[in-house]
Amino acid sequence: MRYLHAFAAVAVLLLFATQLASAAAAASPPYAVEGAFASYTAQGGFIAYFSGVVGNITYTVTSIFGNGSMRLHIFENITAGTDLNPFISTMNITDNIVNPVNFPAVSLASLSSGHIAFQNVSATFLHNNTASVPAGTFSTMEFTGTDVNGTTVNFWFDRATGLMVEESAGTSVVELASSNIAIPSGPPSGFNGEVAYELVFVIAFAVGGSAFLSMRYYYTKSAKAKRDAADGKAAANRKNTTGKK
Numbered sequence: 001m002r003y004l005h006a007f008a009a010v011a012v013l014l015l016f017a018t019q020l021a022s023a024a025a026a027a028s029p030p031y032a033v034e035g036a037f038a039s040y041t042a043q044g045g046f047i048a049y050f051s052g053v054v055g056n057i058t059y060t061v062t063s064i065f066g067n068g069s070m071r072l073h074i075f076e077n078i079t080a081g082t083d084l085n086p087f088i089s090t091m092n093i094t095d096n097i098v099n100p101v102n103f104p105a106v107s108l109a110s111l112s113s114g115h116i117a118f119q120n121v122s123a124t125f126l127h128n129n130t131a132s133v134p135a136g137t138f139s140t141m142e143f144t145g146t147d148v149n150g151t152t153v154n155f156w157f158d159r160a161t162g163l164m165v166e167e168s169a170g171t172s173v174v175e176l177a178s179s180n181i182a183i184p185s186g187p188p189s190g191f192n193g194e195v196a197y198e199l200v201f202v203i204a205f206a207v208g209g210s211a212f213l214s215m216r217y218y219y220t221k222s223a224k225a226k227r228d229a230a231d232g233k234a235a236a237n238r239k240n241t242t243g244k245k
Helices: 002-027 108-113 197-244
Strands: 037-044 053-064 069-079 087-096 115-118 121-133 136-146 152-158 164-169 172-179
Touching (some): 108 115, 121 152, 121 164, 121 172, 136 164
Antiparallel strands (some): 069 087, 115 121, 121 136
């Protein structure tokens, strides 16, 4: 009888442990898995580096710990146009699983609250939207906020996993290039809801070019008028001189 009681106790303990493990697995975010990765393309334009900054950043989860943290490997390959030499950096850091500081994701619970703190930006829910990036088209939740410089920042997070799909701030944009975390609903479809980075500069150059052409036309016309006036005055002087003779 004692053996039966002991066996029953062990069975109950095993069942309880299994339930705890299942609950923990269900509570863990989809990105909290060894081998999970997200790679992004980044590009932007700045006054100091007018030729632009482009590059790629890859985040990889290398370990999951029982204390609610995870180990990340971050690889960056950045080129600052023709102004600075390209640089490559790698780092290994520990991050929080539920509220990551470095990994580009937000927990689904935080997203559902309608207000998040992400990358030092306090952002609020704007609306559900689709985001088309190099990795594909995703069903997302769009958040908007203002950074410390007063620039409006928009974030698009995958609704199923909380992974950041896109970030836009001024003329800078970060887009998901590939990942094994979020599954796209379709292939990339071109422009998203915001003005693309390239379009911003096309508009800027178009406006600048129009202004340049207008100014050129004005000054060319003004210079011609001055030349015509000078030629007319010279002709009048010659006529007067001839008449006096």
